[in-house]
Amino acid sequence: MKKITINNLSYKYSLAENKALNNISLEVEKGDFIGVVGPNKAGKSTLCKSLVGLIPHFYKGEFEGEILIDNLNTLNSSIAELSLKVGLVFQNPFNQISGAKLSVYDELAFGLENNGLGREEMITRIDKYLNLMDLNEVKDNNPFELSGGQMQKLAIASIMALKPDVFVLDEPTSQLDPQGTEEVFKAVSRLREENLTVILVSQKLNKLADYANKILFLNQGEIAAYDNTAAVFSRNDLEQMGMGAPIYTEIARELGLKNEKNQYPIRKSELKEMLVAKYGKNIG
Amino acid sequence: MRSLSLYVKRDSLIHKIDPFTKIIYVFVSVISPFILPTLIFSTSLTLINLLFLLLGRVVKKVLPIISFVFIIILTIFIIQGMFYDANQTELFSLFNLNFYVEGILYAARISVRAINVLLAFSLLILTTPPTEMIESLVRRGMPAKLGYIMHSVLQIIPMMSSNASIIMDAQRARGMETEGSLWVRIKAFIPLIGPLVMSSLVNTHERSIALEVRGFSAATQKTFLHQEKVPGGMKQLRIFFLLFLAAVLAWRLVL
Numbered sequence: 001m002k003k004i005t006i007n008n009l010s011y012k013y014s015l016a017e018n019k020a021l022n023n024i025s026l027e028v029e030k031g032d033f034i035g036v037v038g039p040n041k042a043g044k045s046t047l048c049k050s051l052v053g054l055i056p057h058f059y060k061g062e063f064e065g066e067i068l069i070d071n072l073n074t075l076n077s078s079i080a081e082l083s084l085k086v087g088l089v090f091q092n093p094f095n096q097i098s099g100a101k102l103s104v105y106d107e108l109a110f111g112l113e114n115n116g117l118g119r120e121e122m123i124t125r126i127d128k129y130l131n132l133m134d135l136n137e138v139k140d141n142n143p144f145e146l147s148g149g150q151m152q153k154l155a156i157a158s159i160m161a162l163k164p165d166v167f168v169l170d171e172p173t174s175q176l177d178p179q180g181t182e183e184v185f186k187a188v189s190r191l192r193e194e195n196l197t198v199i200l201v202s203q204k205l206n207k208l209a210d211y212a213n214k215i216l217f218l219n220q221g222e223i224a225a226y227d228n229t230a231a232v233f234s235r236n237d238l239e240q241m242g243m244g245a246p247i248y249t250e251i252a253r254e255l256g257l258k259n260e261k262n263q264y265p266i267r268k269s270e271l272k273e274m275l276v277a278k279y280g281k282n283i284g
Numbered sequence: 285m286r287s288l289s290l291y292v293k294r295d296s297l298i299h300k301i302d303p304f305t306k307i308i309y310v311f312v313s314v315i316s317p318f319i320l321p322t323l324i325f326s327t328s329l330t331l332i333n334l335l336f337l338l339l340g341r342v343v344k345k346v347l348p349i350i351s352f353v354f355i356i357i358l359t360i361f362i363i364q365g366m367f368y369d370a371n372q373t374e375l376f377s378l379f380n381l382n383f384y385v386e387g388i389l390y391a392a393r394i395s396v397r398a399i400n401v402l403l404a405f406s407l408l409i410l411t412t413p414p415t416e417m418i419e420s421l422v423r424r425g426m427p428a429k430l431g432y433i434m435h436s437v438l439q440i441i442p443m444m445s446s447n448a449s450i451i452m453d454a455q456r457a458r459g460m461e462t463e464g465s466l467w468v469r470i471k472a473f474i475p476l477i478g479p480l481v482m483s484s485l486v487n488t489h490e491r492s493i494a495l496e497v498r499g500f501s502a503a504t505q506k507t508f509l510h511q512e513k514v515p516g517g518m519k520q521l522r523i524f525f526l527l528f529l530a531a532v533l534a535w536r537l538v539l
Contacts, residue, residue, distance in 0.1 A: 052497055054493060054496065054497070058493065058496060078501070078502075078503075079496045079497065079501065080496075080499045080500075080501050080502035080503065080504075081502075083496070083497050083498060083499045083502075084499070087497065088493075088497045090490070090493070090494075092487075092490060094487070095487050095490035095491045095494060096490075096491075096494040097491075097494075098432075098491075098494070098495060098498070099435065099436040099439045099440050099443075099491065100431075100432050100435035100436060100439070101415075101435075102415055102439075106415075106509060106510075109509035110498055111498030111499050112507075112509070113506055113507050113508060113509060114428075114498060114499035114500055114502050114504075114506060115499040115502050115504055116502070116504035116505050116506060116507050117507055118507065119507065119508070119509065119511070122507070122509050123509075126509075144439065144443065155494075158498060159497070159498070162498065162499070
């Protein structure tokens with residue numbers, strides 16, 4: 001089932017010289033986990049902002065084409081309407097705290113209150129996502145007193161509580177330490193368990209290989225590659241495109257290890273299996 | 285992080301009264317002495333406020349505020365005592381300066397009213413959690429956006445001040461002097477403003493996105509996680525306060 005359809009999307013920020021996105025068309029199936037990669041200025045964040053309707057409703061600029069989320073055109077729906085369908089989490093965890101609530105528990109209610117949910121429904125959802133994100137211990141703390149990883153988990157939980165079908169995460173771990181990154185990726189894996197459609201922008205290719213079933217590689221506002229994760233990371237022109245691959249794929253490439261589909265392994269377990277199959281259990 | 289709030293958590297009768305009733309009380313208590321500007325009336329209201337502050341066990345917290353305005357009040361007494369228009373009856377003389385009864389009484393009327401305003405607001409602010417107070421106003425039709433601004437001032441100003449100290453640390457690490465005489469501090473203040481204002485603007489922009497994607501501008505009727513706790517008898521109390529105000533008005537108009 002199609003979840004997201006993007007047709008000929010182009011966008012230029014006001015005052016910018018070049019288009020941030022140039023004629024992008026793609027489809028995302030329900031339940032897909034798309035890893036978005038690409039260098040600076042590739043249009044990754046612009047794509048995220050477009051999916052939640054911030055472009056063109058919040059950022060004014062030249063917008064062409066259309067984005068359909070379940071046949072709902074982002075151009076004709078308000079950000080508030082879209083917020084119930086598409087959730088956005090971005091880089092800086094600090095700036096995603098509303099600043100209007102004095103406890104983690106109340107912070108989770110912020111979006112629910114805005115959307116006019118009943119009290120009992122709110123409590124049910126808050127309890128659920130506090131547990132799911134392991135935030136129960138800090139539920140009475142001031143949100144600003146949390147660690148970066150916890151804050152980002154709170155941001156994810158606050159968006160999850162709105163029960164969107166599509167979850168967009170724009171480099172949610174880029175400002176976090178390794179421990180915080182680990183916590184957030186664990187949280188992201190829960191999104192997959194909830195069968196949400198996830199769009200995750202990240203430079204952590206090893207992690208993307210673990211979670212994403214497809215990779216979208218953007219370069220200078222255009223789609224450079226969009227395919228199954230293993231297929232993208234197995235391409236021979238990655239280096240020319242200015243993109244790396246997960247460390248396990250790089251090792252396999254060096255060793256010339258390909259599977260029956262003529263693709264390189266992308267995960268540790270796959271590489272290990274292939275190494276064992278080729279060299280026996282006692283290698284090294 | 286500390287929040288910018290003067291609220292003192294105590295278990296008292298005054299703390300149990302709901303914010304809206306207290307807001308009405310403060311309004312009536314502040315406005316009445318201006319409608320009926322007699323010294324006895326404003327003094328009695330001030331004493332009532334003092335009594336409530338005692339009941340709320342927050343009197344100690346008021347003292348610094350009072351001592352701050354004490355200087356202003358002293359000035360009022362000196363100026364009015366000597367130069368009030370209707371000064372006639374000499375009360376005493378100090379270093380050849382004459383103080384008059386009329387002026388002193390006039391100064392007393394102003395000062396007592398000022399202290400009354402101060403005590404009434406202190407009563408509200410010291411015994412009511414700010415979030416509950418703002419929420420109670422939003423429930424009664426104050427725009428949620430205005431409520432957010434009031435909330436965020438409490439949280440975001442301390443955040444800005446911690447940002448400022450981070451920036452100052454960074455500047456100090458590169459050899460800038462930020463401590464010492466007043467002049468050194470003033471000189472250190474100017475380079476602080478740029479990065480602080482810029483980073484605050486960027487943060488505000490990002491935060492506004494975060495608010496948007498959580499339905500801040502949703503057209504639906506807002507709901508509240510917490511139920512409003514209104515103890516019994518508060519409605520009657522609110523009506524009583526408003527009747528009191530009406531009576532004061534009537535008194536003023538008739539007499």
